[in-house]
Amino acid sequence: MPKITYVDHAGTARTVEGSVGATVMETALRNNVPGIDAECGGACACATCHVYVNEPWSDIVGTAEDMERDMLDFATDVRDNSRLCCQIRITPELDGLSVTTPARQG
Incomplete structure (x- = not known):
């Protein structure tokens, strides 16, 4: 897996196993990762699962689609x-x- x-905003890292096909948000919630609020439950209707994709992963993960970019307008x-x-x-x-959570979710 x-x-x-x-990695939280203070630099504390937590590594967990994820399932292929699950989202990074679902994996965080299943493992009680702090800093991921996910108020909309993964519907891309809020910005409370905002993360920074750490290098060198940005190119591999790819860029946000239009709807996601619109929701990021609500992030801090x-x-x-x-x-x-x-x-x-x-x-x-x-x-x-590797992803880092912001100091606070928007």
Whole structure:
């Protein structure tokens, strides 16, 4: 199973196993990862699962679609590597993915 590392804004890392086909958000919730609120439950209708995709993963994960970019307008401290983790589906190629949560969710 692919491993995903979640780093909080203070630098504390937590690595968990994810299931292929699940989202990075679902994996965070199943493993009680702090900093992922996911108020809409993964419907891409809020920005409370905002993360920064750490290098070198940005190219592998890809860029946000239009709807996701629209929702990121509601996030705090959006950067070039910002994504909603409800929109990142885990594949075998994402084994080792590292994301950082912002100091607060929008």
